[in-house]
Amino acid sequence: MRIGEIAALVGLTPRAVRHYHQIGLLAEPARRANGYRVYTVRDAVLLARIRRLSELGLGLDEVAEVLAGDAGRPLGDVLRELDEDLARQEREIRERRLRLARLMEGPATGAGPVSPALAALLAAGPVTDSPAAAKDREHLELLDSAVGDSEVFTAMRPLAADPAVLALYQELDALDAAPADDPRIGPLADRMLALLPDEVLAAIPGNGPVVTGFGEALLADYPAAQAEVVRRVMVALTERMKGRSK
Secondary structure, eight states: OOHHHHHHHHTOOHHHHHHHHHTTSSOOOOBOTTSOBOOOHHHHHHHHHHHHHHHTTOOHHHHHHHHHHTTTOOHHHHHHHHHHHHHHHHHHHHHHHHHHHHHHHSOOOSSSSOOHHHHHHHHHSOOOOOHHHHHHHHHHHHHHHHHOSOHHHHHTHHHHTOHHHHHHHHHHHTTTTOOTTOTTHHHHHHHHHHHSOHHHHHHSOTTOSSOTTHHHHHHHTSOHHHHHHHHHHHHHHHHHHHHHHO
8 A cells, every 4th residue: 555545544644644654653664666655454553543542632652652562463463452442432422422312302401511310400490590599500510510410410300390499599699798607597508408308318329419529619619608508508418318328
């Protein structure tokens, strides 16, 4: 094969192949009497591997290290590994397309791409200009990016349609400029906890309601009085979770 032919075969440009020769990533092949390079199947396999490793995010120096470890391996072994790599990529693409299909079939929300369970929860929520409600949606999206299509979101669906939730958001909004010892904090936290159904607690993983570091980030996003309400709710939830596991 000539350089244009091998480049087209593996999905590269002749310029890229020449660059790999220049930096020593790909050895110069034998040349015919007319000076044209002659590439073999092994060269094609090597170039395909370089391209795939680069697509995975490896720098060319890192690609060179990987290829050095393959030196002297039988061609059949390298081909099987490439086939396994392609099969893995196919599985990943299928999984991404399935998730995309679920997102397109789900209810439309103003949020970015989220799991189907969270999309349904957000769509079921009340229409409100409450800053606390907007912040709650942002935090749910953050949690969604960490845990994915969580059963917790499905369990929370009945809450979204409860008018009492909107009233609690409004009470939380009223604490925006209040101090951390405001007397309204305790009663509000208690009402929030009372509204949380057992089904939500049952859907929370046994190792806690949030991923590591999420609680600290969440509290830091609130002003003093609101953060104290949320902190008390989180502490109480943790205690209820411990009681459930006994």
